[in-house]
Amino acid sequence: MPETTDRPSAARAPRVGRRPRTSRAELEQVALRLFAERGFEETTVDDIAAAAGIGRRTFFRYYGSKNDVVWGDFERELEHMRAWFAGCPPEIPMMDALRRAVVAFNRLDPDQVPWHRLRMMMILQVPALQAHSTLRYADWRAVVAVFVAGRLGQPADALMPQAIAYACLGAAVASYEQWLRHDDADLGELLNRAMSALAHGFQGALDPPGPVSGQTPTG
Amino acid sequence: MPETTDRPSAARAPRVGRRPRTSRAELEQVALRLFAERGFEETTVDDIAAAAGIGRRTFFRYYGSKNDVVWGDFERELEHMRAWFAGCPPEIPMMDALRRAVVAFNRLDPDQVPWHRLRMMMILQVPALQAHSTLRYADWRAVVAVFVAGRLGQPADALMPQAIAYACLGAAVASYEQWLRHDDADLGELLNRAMSALAHGFQGALDPPGPVSGQTPTG
DNA sequence: CACGATAATGGCACTTGGTGCCGAAAGGAA
């Protein structure tokens, strides 16, 4: 797939050659608006390309697939998380660090909440996106696994780093689903609850689902 | 999708009308053999249909998608697991019951290990199947979530049942990946280790990855 | 034995996502 290497970057204008007609961000805007209006599956790539004033072929130069549009610049998010983990002081217990990271990297700018909600709604509910998400989650898990591996002194592909990464992802996704179901819920609190329960082997799960129980067990 | 409702069943022969030319099981055999020979992506639905001596259109009456073939009769497996949970005595602690279930329902007949390995290899490594798996896992999680919900006295779609179901799935998948990487590994042991660690909030994860540590913490 | 109800088959056309190819357009530099 030579497609993935030569995507135009929205960065500093290249010195030479024809200038890009659009950008990933702009395409994302256009696409998301269409998705919101008629739904994800009801919007074809032709629709998006037409609305953006580019050719269908060009669309696929900016995004490898229709699915990818919904994820925006996920890679940048991951880069931040990676950096956070790298700078995480060793005094913080591992599971606590994981909880904090998950909560921190899902804090939302109030003004972008509606878009993020739409995004997550589609990712978690449209089958095609639901399926595709696995591939994106893999990158997320890798970041977590590397951190855990460092703490445990094991390779990142060993059982525990992988299991923990999967479990964290699960807790996060479950929280998101809850958040989408109850639009009055606080995402941060849900994430805190889920990650905290995870860190305790779900032993406190018998407690009623009241407000944050034992959210800072070790720190 | 009216397609999903009227698939021929391999059960007792229907009294009237033309008889099915093949069966899900037979198609599965044919397809898996082709997948093993040339790979999943290199095998088209036309190839499978031709090899099975049926029309391409007919293939889609037996399986809703090419992806589905790999999963065989997953629904039956789930039905068994549901039944097991339903008959699980309340004395067994929840997390212990989950561990046992995961281990029990992944015990393999030695003679079908190679096929199962191929299956899982594809599911966990071929991107298209990796993505598709999410949709099948959802059913698996639902079974777990219902059991957990019963134990916790919460709705199945509440945060904890969902988070626990996701976490269990994660532990299981991580174990499978490990099993595939090291063909000398014992799947049951890996599952035991991962589920046990999960039940302890991964506190013992600092132990070296030696032979099953604390595999039967509560029973 | 023909007849009619029933159910599976499979061809055909069509939609959609995605890719390889390649010439055309656009812009900076010499």
Add this chain to the structure above:
DNA sequence: TTCCTTTCGGCACCAAGTGCCATTATCGTG
């Protein structure tokens, strides 16, 4: 202007999947 570089986007093509519908096989009945 000319050359070089980069993006654009049309075209042809492939594969998955679906709706439609005529065809075929099978059973029960008159």
